[in-house]
Amino acid sequence: MIDLKILTQAVGDLDEKVILGIINDFVATNPSGEDAQKVVLACQQGMAIVGDLFEKNEYYVGDLIFAGELLSQTIELLKPVLSGEATQKVGSMVIGTVEGDLHDIGKNIFGSMAEAAGFEVYDLGIDVSPRAFVDKIKEVKPDIVGMSGVLTLAIDAMRNTVKALEEAGIREGVKVIIGGNPVNEDACKQIGADAFTTNAAEGLKTCQGWVK
Amino acid sequence: MTDAVAMTNERNQMFRDLFSGKTPKRVPLSNPATQDFAIQYAGLDLAECQWDLTKLEPVYEKFCQDFVTDTYPGGSIRLPSHYQILGSTPIVMSSSGFMQHPEVVGLLAEEYDEFIASPYDCIVEKVLPRLFTELNGAPGKVAMTLAKAMRAQSDDLAYLGTIRAKMNAKYGYATMMGALTEAPFDFMADFLRSFKGISGDVRRYPDKIAAACEAVLPLMIKKGTLPNPAMLGYTFIPLHMAPYLRDKDFATLYWPTFKKLVETMAGMGQNVQLFVEQDWMRYLDYLYELPENTIMRFEYGDPKLVKEKLGKKHIISGFYPITLLQTGTKQQCVDKAKELMDVLAPGGKYWFQADKSVINFEAKGPVADNMRAVLEYVHENGTY
Amino acid sequence: MDSKYYATWEEYLAEHPELEGKPEHAIAPKIQKYEDAVFVFVMDLLL
Numbered sequence: 001m002i003d004l005k006i007l008t009q010a011v012g013d014l015d016e017k018v019i020l021g022i023i024n025d026f027v028a029t030n031p032s033g034e035d036a037q038k039v040v041l042a043c044q045q046g047m048a049i050v051g052d053l054f055e056k057n058e059y060y061v062g063d064l065i066f067a068g069e070l071l072s073q074t075i076e077l078l079k080p081v082l083s084g085e086a087t088q089k090v091g092s093m094v095i096g097t098v099e100g101d102l103h104d105i106g107k108n109i110f111g112s113m114a115e116a117a118g119f120e121v122y123d124l125g126i127d128v129s130p131r132a133f134v135d136k137i138k139e140v141k142p143d144i145v146g147m148s149g150v151l152t153l154a155i156d157a158m159r160n161t162v163k164a165l166e167e168a169g170i171r172e173g174v175k176v177i178i179g180g181n182p183v184n185e186d187a188c189k190q191i192g193a194d195a196f197t198t199n200a201a202e203g204l205k206t207c208q209g210w211v212k
Numbered sequence: 213m214t215d216a217v218a219m220t221n222e223r224n225q226m227f228r229d230l231f232s233g234k235t236p237k238r239v240p241l242s243n244p245a246t247q248d249f250a251i252q253y254a255g256l257d258l259a260e261c262q263w264d265l266t267k268l269e270p271v272y273e274k275f276c277q278d279f280v281t282d283t284y285p286g287g288s289i290r291l292p293s294h295y296q297i298l299g300s301t302p303i304v305m306s307s308s309g310f311m312q313h314p315e316v317v318g319l320l321a322e323e324y325d326e327f328i329a330s331p332y333d334c335i336v337e338k339v340l341p342r343l344f345t346e347l348n349g350a351p352g353k354v355a356m357t358l359a360k361a362m363r364a365q366s367d368d369l370a371y372l373g374t375i376r377a378k379m380n381a382k383y384g385y386a387t388m389m390g391a392l393t394e395a396p397f398d399f400m401a402d403f404l405r406s407f408k409g410i411s412g413d414v415r416r417y418p419d420k421i422a423a424a425c426e427a428v429l430p431l432m433i434k435k436g437t438l439p440n441p442a443m444l445g446y447t448f449i450p451l452h453m454a455p456y457l458r459d460k461d462f463a464t465l466y467w468p469t470f471k472k473l474v475e476t477m478a479g480m481g482q483n484v485q486l487f488v489e490q491d492w493m494r495y496l497d498y499l500y501e502l503p504e505n506t507i508m509r510f511e512y513g514d515p516k517l518v519k520e521k522l523g524k525k526h527i528i529s530g531f532y533p534i535t536l537l538q539t540g541t542k543q544q545c546v547d548k549a550k551e552l553m554d555v556l557a558p559g560g561k562y563w564f565q566a567d568k569s570v571i572n573f574e575a576k577g578p579v580a581d582n583m584r585a586v587l588e589y590v591h592e593n594g595t596y
Numbered sequence: 597m598d599s600k601y602y603a604t605w606e607e608y609l610a611e612h613p614e615l616e617g618k619p620e621h622a623i624a625p626k627i628q629k630y631e632d633a634v635f636v637f638v639m640d641l642l643l
């Protein structure tokens with residue numbers, strides 16, 4: 001088994017070469033799904049380091065974006081060996097950036113972290129209408145709905161989306177979490193979401209709590 | 213001489229004084245709202261007015277009548293007709309009529325070397341066809357598209373120019389020329405590599421970014437050059453990416469070519485106005501190094517600190533938080549203007565502008581009334 | 597700026613000997629004006 005500490009540190013350092021080297025070597029050994037989960041966990045711990053450095057003003061938004069990209073690349077590489085674990089999905093979620101908003105960096109970071117944590121993630125992309133959320137939720141019946149948005153007008157779009165879930169009679173069946181810079185407690189209440197966050201790691205913990 | 217001509221002369225003198233470091237007669241001020249706001253304020257449809265520019269004259273008439281300002285409060289390079297003709301992907305009209313910018317990648321990472329070898333050739337051959345669908349295809353079709361688009365934009369700009377001339381003649385605004393350019397790093401980021409793309413490139417190929425910035429610098433200089441440097445006016449440079457970079461990436465990748473750009477403009481005798489977007493407080497020592505009397509309009513940060521560190525050498529502007537216009541009472545809005553003037557006006561070298569543009573108007577909201585009160589306050593109380 | 601798609605007046609003249617001996621002071625600014633107009637148009641598309 002590879003040295004997970006080195007991997008965690010490389011993720012924290014955003015050292016792409018080292019990370020991809022380790023992951024490729026690991027996948028080549030045809031590892032068990034269980035070991036693969038440990039590798040994912042090590043990457044997540046690395047993301048926590050990234051988050052800390054961001055809070056300490058050593059990393060900036062550009063670094064977060066690169067970190068998100070590295071994480072999704074890593075998950076892609078691990079998918080074949082993780083697939084043995086497919087039956088063990090911890091839960092499922094539908095995510096998307098709400099109508100009128102085209103920003104998706106934050107949503108993508110959260111999406112890859114959730115995937116890494118074992119969620120089945122259905123990503124509807126950007127500028128997602130309430131109707132599109134409703135249709136997908138009816139189709140895949142997820143545990144969780146995650147809405148993202150960074151424009152101030154995203155708050156209205158989130159409210160409309162929750163309203164559409166209510167009207168379609170599917171609000172009760174799901175937990176709703178919202179994320180993105182402008183969300184806060186007031187907005188969360190107004191919108192009728194169950195939780196809000198401006199931090200993907202924190203949001204993931206909330207989601208994990210819901211599917212336990 | 214009519215009153216309006218006298219007012220134009222007086223205002224031109226204020227800006228000449230400001231730009232050359234003399235204390236003007238009073239604090240010059242600019243209305244922070246845009247054409248989008250003006251159209252909604254007149255109760256008209258955004259999409260329709262941006263297509264049918266004849267609708268805009270009464271829009272500007274009301275806008276100019278109701279809000280006092282020293283500079284013409286309008287103009288836009290982002291009118292829909294030529295973008296439509298070109299099949300634009302980086303600038304599209306949203307369903308509500310705003311011209312907006314989705315993330316696009318005009319240049320692939322593997323094309324850096326080609327770009328570095330000849331940036332303008334690469335823009336014409338690779339970037340434009342990728343970003344503008346109608347510029348992709350048979351040469352004949354592309355040529356016809358380009359001709360239509362240039363003619364459309366040229367007509368639109370000429371029409372806006374006549375409205376501007378009418379308003380200047382009636383309201384006596386300062387008659388300033390403007391040119392628009394970007395810091396080389398921002399140019400590489402915005403439409404070429406994208407926010408996401410450049411963030412990865414900073415880690416993966418920093419040397420290529422540095423070389424690309426050097427290669428594109430002459431284009432950015434040329435783009436920012438006024439028809440005649442002695443004209444009253446400035447080169448406008450909005451700054452985007454620096455706050456998202458680590459200090460060391462900023463120092464090696466962003467700053468060197470940006471500094472050369474500003475120095476070259478100043479060396480030609482042109483004024484430069486930077487729109488210092490987001491929070492640049494960790495870069496104040498860098499900004500200090502720019503040529504004397506560079507105009508810096510700030511979005512966020514500490515006005516006191518900025519006045520202290522930069523205010524003797526440079527011209528400071530911005531900081532007025534437009535969100536307050538939405539949430540505050542009239543008194544709070546005016547108090548904020550007073551607070552900023554108390555900090556920034558002493559000694560001159562100050563131009564009243566807001567932290568960002570007001571693009572949205574809600575008929576029931578307080579923004580218009582608050583904004584009017586603030587502009588009037590600054591106009592009446594800004595005398596030195 | 598070195599490009600296939602942009603020429604200074606001098607570069608243009610070198611390619612167009614038919615203009616030799618014609619009133620340069622009237623022609624040069626006009627040719628240059630449209631050369632520059634296209635440059636500005638193109639660059640504005642990317643700003």
Ligand code: B12
Pocket residue numbers: 061064095100101102103104105106107109110145146147148149150151152153177178179180181197198199200201203204311312313314315316407408490568
């Ligand atoms: C990058 C960026 C862009 C890029 C977007 C690239 C992309 N693919 O997303 C580009 C250049 C394309 C862009 C375009 C525009 N932008 Co922009 N953009 C930004 C910028 C610089 C960063 C946003 C960002 O990605 N932050 C980093 C991410 C990681 O943070 P985050 O989204 O909050 O996500 C974190 C958490 O919130 C959480 N999270 C996020 N989503 C979710 C979801 C769930 C379920 C959970 C649990 C957690 C979670 O996880 C993340 C990690 O912790 C901001 C400025 C800023 N400082 O915020 C402006 C900003 C958001 N943009 C702005 C504007 C106005 C625009 C435009 C309208 C400009 C224009 N006129 O065209 C267009 C957008 C058009 C549209 N309709 O959306 C304004 C918004 C103003 C407002 N009050 O509404 C801002 C604030 C800039 C400014 N100061 O004016 N932009």
